[in-house]
């Protein structure tokens with residue numbers, strides 16, 4: 001199988017195309033790959049996976065769920081082979097996500113996040129208006145509890161806190177009755193950028209650092225063929241990409257491997273979620289599932305073409321509250337969308353080979 005393999009060691013970061021059997025999961029000279037039968041190749045894959053594939057969780061693997069379900073023979077052996085590879089990828093992703101969630105770093109991160117108050121939409125709006133770059137916000141004392149100090153002269157962000165009032169009033173029939181109600185008073189909160197102190201536990205979601213110019217160009221072509229306009233340019237606020245329904249924005253200040261991963265993610269949103277309400281306004285649970293599905297599709301597509309995005313994808317999904325169970329619940333949607341995207345990327349290459 002002809003596939004694009006990104007070589008991390010390429011001195012210029014430029015993509016190197018090699019003929020390799022990607023079912024081996026690693027770069028192999030064509031002669032070696034060609035000499036190994038499909039079955040043997042899969043055995044090599046299983047053996048070569050090493051410790052990260054040990055200790056499979058007790059829950060069913062993605063492949064088992066698929067086999068237990070209504071597995072249908074879908075046409076050619078090539079289609080079945082692709083489906084098996086997609087299932088392998090989703091198994092690997094499910095294990096990686098659960099490993100992130102089980103890590104001490106992730107637990108420490110969640111512990112700290114739980115200490116931050118969730119503000120009402122009204123207060124969130126007030127915070128965004130007064131300090132658009134705010135990322136983590138808390139009151140003066142809360143920052144002290146978290147080991148950080150608000151810098152002298154820092155201007156507080158005004159929000160409104162609900163306060164209960166209660167009073168006893170004389171009543172002709174029952175003597176004394178209690179009246180109660182609620183009022184709002186202005187309080188001040190501060191963004192983490194206005195504080196000093198030790199770093200809070202965080203979960204780094206690193207950029208994909210390999211180059212993937214060819215895959216990026218191919219995904220652009222897929223977007224064109226689907227009538228989706230792709231605009232490349234710098235995006236603010238740490239945004240990597242946006243899916244806008246018929247149009248996609250990609251932050252081009254990142255490397256081409258990251259851009260390819262982002263474009264695959266946004267194309268998955270376009271395929272799966274554009275008929276729903278805007279991603280920004282959908283309920284939190286639906287948004288979490290949408291992000292898990294888009295990222296899993298991007299992972300499967302990138303992995304198929306030899307671009308390793310596992311660290312980023314697994315952490316991204318964990319941060320959106322995803323796990324192996326949620327991945328299995330969306331298995332068919334992810335697999336179908338990934339298969340179509342892979343087919344679309346490979347279509348012209350296949351045509352060329354016939355001609």
Ligand SMILES: [Zn+2]
Pocket residue numbers: 265269290291294
């Ligand atoms: Zn997304």
